[in-house]
Amino acid sequence: MGKVTGFMEFDRVEEGYTPVAERVGHYREFVIGLNTSQAKQQGARCMDCGTPFCNSGCPVNNVIPDFNDLVYRGDWKNAFAVLDSTNNFPEFTGRICPAPCEAACVLNINNDPVGIKSIEHAIIDRAWEEGWVVPRPAKRKTGKRVAVVGAGPAGLAAAQQLARAGHAVTVFEKNDRIGGLLRYGIPDFKLEKQHIDRRVAQMEAEGVTFRTGVLVGALPEDGPGSKVTSLARETVSAEQLQKDYDAVLLTGGAEQSRDLPVPGRDLTGVHFAMELLPQQNRANAGDKVKDAISAKGKHVIVIGGGDTGSDCVGTSNRHGAKSVTQFEVMPMPPEQENKPLVWPYWPIKLRTSSSHEEGAAREFAISTKEFKGEKGKLKSLTTVQVEFKDGKLTEVKGTEKDWPADLVLLAMGFTNPLASVLDAFGIEKDVRGNAKANTDGDNSYATSVDKVFAAGDMRRGQSLVVWAIREGRQAARAVDQFLMGASDLPR
Incomplete structure (x- = not known):
């Protein structure tokens, strides 16, 4: 694939960024994609490796060597067709996927992997520019009706596949706009929302109906995520959906934020990341946001070292924070993984995001013990260093430290989907509180309730956008097979 000796002749070329001083002044995307020559050269690096582990490393099983080769040969339209x-x-994964395909690249054993993600990004952006992305409505209608609950990446992928199979698909979304966490979780500087909007327009042309501001089930009690849920304008019962539709597919996100129940948690200034991030995206969209959280001029501490924490860092810097510090309870990982040991699997190594590069101190092996304040307002927090001992994290004596903090953002991940939707249908849950549904066999993605299916974070728990797309596609095939007895949709 590509040029036979390309991997020996050419180095990996990374996508560029606009300068920090420029990009922290706005919320627009700032990645500079590969030009045609750079993309061709990256495609040339793809090896004729015989067994392309990149395919299996990619959750949606992209046929990566083929589109790499087509880009190298200048056949962009067929490269898009393969992708x-x-x-x-x-356009979502080319911007925000962590690229497990690159970790699995054979060249990654002893060299820098092929820039697969950057090639994907270049292909899809060119496809939109050239007008190759067009609606593909079904030639024949089946007469079957399907309700998809949740308009995140899993729900959108499933809805598009089911509509193309000829079913009448209605997507129910509790928020006022389509996209789920793509819309209200991922900052605009990583994914501008125009990319979602044009896909929605494409899907509407393919026959998908979108209903926003509709909550399926009852409003949950106050708690993590309830502020988002309460924005719904109307509710629809589970019984009504089961009556009106031939199949129901639940594709909501894992929105139950992991809390930190330590003394002082109720102080003003301690917030979940998913309070800050949706507010900022709404403000960027021109909405008036009441009681908006601001990091301007504040000492900000982000608790949680993952992608959501990184998004909080980037957002806080754009607010004009006085300082930003990110805590991670796990030890600092190595800067370079032991490739012979971990390849082709996803390695644990130190990852520095573009948000970190914009300005943030990072602390590892640290745990928060207490929030402190005055007159109900957060002023500082107390931490202690931790270490692994006898297989568990233990505190290191004598390492307590006080940190100035005006704003703390809890970004420690998500535990499970909001229970109200699953409870409304009476669906059996797994031990983590997700919808219990297998992915193999004749009843794949089927829940314990007749004709109700579940996919994405609703079924597997917190995961990547690319995994949500995969599950949405697979669940669509399962629903199609349930309705029609067989399915031509790909898994």
Whole structure:
């Protein structure tokens, strides 16, 4: 694939960024994609490796060597056709996927992997520019009706596949706009929302109906995520959906934020990340946000070292924070993984995001013991260093430290989907509180309730956008097979 000796001749070329001083002044995307020559050169690096582990490393099983080769040969339209055959939304994954395919690249054993993500990004952006992305409505209608609950990446992928199979699909979304956490979780500087909007327009042309501001089930009690849920304008009962539709597919996100129940948690100034991030995206969209959280001029501490924490860092810097510090309870990982040991699997190594590069101190092996304040307002927090001992994290004596803090953002991940939807249908849950549904066999993605299916974070728990797309596609095939007795949709 590509040029036979390309991997020996050419180095990996990374996508560029606009300068920090410029990009922290706005919320627009700032990645500088590969030009045609750079993309061709990256495609040339793809090896004729015999067994392309990148394919299996990619959750949607993109046919990566083929589109790499086509880009190298300058056949961009067919490169798009190959990419589009496995991935409904490459413009999402080409921007925000961590690229497990690159970790699995054979060249990554002893060299820098092929820039697969950057090539994908270049292909889909060119496809939109050239007008190759067009609606593909079904030639024949089946007469079957399907309700998809949740308009995140899993729900959108499933809805598009089911509509193309000829079913009448209605997507129910509790928020006022389509996209789920793509819309209200991922900052605009990583994914501008125009990419979602044009896909929605494409899907509407394919026959998908979108109903926003509709909550399926009852409003949950106050708690993590309830502020988002309460924005719904109306509710629809589970019984009504089961009556009106031939199948129901639940594709909501894992929105139950992990809390930190330590003394002082109720002080003003301690917030979940998913309070800050949706507010900022709404403000960027022109909405008036009441009681908006601001990091301007504040000492900000982000608790949680993952992608959501990184998004909080980038957002806080754009607010004009006085300082930003990110805590991670786990030890600092190595800067370089032991490739012979971990390849082709996803390695644990130190990852520095573009948000970190914009300005943030990072602390590892640290745990928060207490929030402190005055007159109900947060002023500082107390931490202690931790270490692994006898298989568990233990505190290191004598390492307590006080940190100035005006704003703390809890970004420690998500535990499970909001229970109200699952409870409304009476669906059996797994031990983590997710919808219990297998992914193999004749009843794949089927829940314990007749004709109700579940996919994405609703079924597997917190995961990547690319996994949500995969599950949405697979669940669509399962629903199609349930309705029609057989399915031509790809898994």
